[in-house]
Amino acid sequence: MYKPTTPDDILRFMSKNLQGLRLLFEAGRRQGYVLEQAVFEKIRLENDLDLGDLLRFRFAKQQPTQDYKLRKHYTDFLEFIFESAALNLPDRFKFHADSIRAQFNDLQQELDTAKLPDHITSLQNQLDDFLTEIDTQTRQLLRDTEALKASGEHESSLQARIATATRWLDSFIHPLTQVLQANSPDAIIAQLHIINAYAHKKSLFEPDPELARLFRHLYGEALRVSEELTRLSNQIVRELMPMLERIRRSSKIMAGFYHLLEAIRQNREPDLPFYGLLNRRNRKVYSTDWKVRAEMLLDNFFIEPERFLEDVVEADDNWLPDTNHFKNSLKASLPVDDFYGWCYNFLKTETPIITLHKFFSVSKLLLDTDFEADFLEDTHRFDLELEDATLSLPTIKLYGHAQLPA
């Protein structure tokens, strides 16, 4: 039997099955609220949801592809009560902005005053929709970003985090700020100011009190929306963007360090050399390649002349001492006033080179018993230069026994 559905039925059904509906909603959130049949059935059966009720309350409908699509009215409502939205593409914001502009144009060009109230209400609704959507999205982004930062709920794999942060920044936040930026001529904020001024003027000069009241409402709405948008825009620029940029930056640094450590592990140079920082030591003012240059200079310009080493030829000195010969010569010269002088002069006649050794071989005759020496105490000493020594000697007189002074 056909049973008409009442709002009470719907609310009762939702309140009774909220957990199951939430799971369906969460599962579809990232896929435009389209669930594959298998997924839909699994969640439905696990949570004891009645398929008949779901279809009767038009919570879901089956697509020609057998997949289930959740109805927008419900998902909007669930997004609102769960404070959980799927991110919209920025095109949608643009679409909203365009609609507001179109509505406003229609309002300004409307000549039939009877239709004016509808235009005003419609524009007001457009403004409210726009604000609600941006507000939900911003909250969602903030929450997701916090989660991403703590890498809790989200996939903690680095690659996924970089990808998510990059996607949010490039696809949502930068376009979103562009829509909101006040200094761009077709920005929504500029448009709001125009609506604002128009509504304000109309509310003051409109003779019809009913219309004046509506314009005053529009003025209030436009003012509220522009204030809220400024607040949200600040929130995005001040909180969201730095947070996401930070995640992107931190993750990128980690990725870079990962490449570096991998390169080190594989014992190869990293793909990019680091800056050649200077060594920490005191540096002199000369070129860093001074060593190479100095070596080149020495090698090429300071050629030492060739030197030949000659064999040292030993002088032929085969002089041999002959004590008897010396003694005889000395005897023939007696008496001698200066014995050492005599030795020297005598040797000079015998050999060209007089060494210490040769000198002593002659001077030892002083001790011979055939001679008598006269050592004068106050005699003066003289130096005698030999080949290998210099002797300081006294003057000694020498006699034979026969010639001893009386």
Added chain:
Amino acid sequence: MHNYPPEHRDIVNALTNGQFILYTQPHYAVVEKEEAFYRSFFKATFGFDLHLRSEGYIFLSSDEVTEKDSRNFLIFLAVLCRELSINGQDFKEDFELKKFQVEEIKNLLEKSSKKELVEHILTDGGIPKLLNEWQKRKVLEFTNTLQTQFKFTKAVNLFFEYAMELVDTRLKEEGSEEVDISSNIL
């Protein structure tokens, strides 16, 4: 004839000695004001390139030096950041604000699975020696006299900048936006 600023000698000494000049030092403003002069001065005199980063640090580089310290420091930082991330900390925030305890760093690296990489780069003096070297270069500064506590200066961003450029180089080489990072990094 160029009029040298009174700080000229100190500036040249510090920079050619491998130090960073930080925006907190009075010399920073002098070099910043005379940037063009110093750029050509260092190039013509030593063949060095002057780098002035708006984040607040100045340093010299050369293509001709072979210097091992910075490679070692990069490895140290890479492992440190990895360990901090594993612990769930936002390492970027830590590097900007936090005072690190030397002991804490030692323990962190001791536990790391990349421990042997760090050990490989350390000399006899260990972590304190490494930190001391980079303290002299002004990349970090000790915050107590016992040198058991330190924080990083702005100059550490050069190493992060390098890491990011390394990723860009990789991406360019691979010719795609896909970053090939296996999940074992974290």
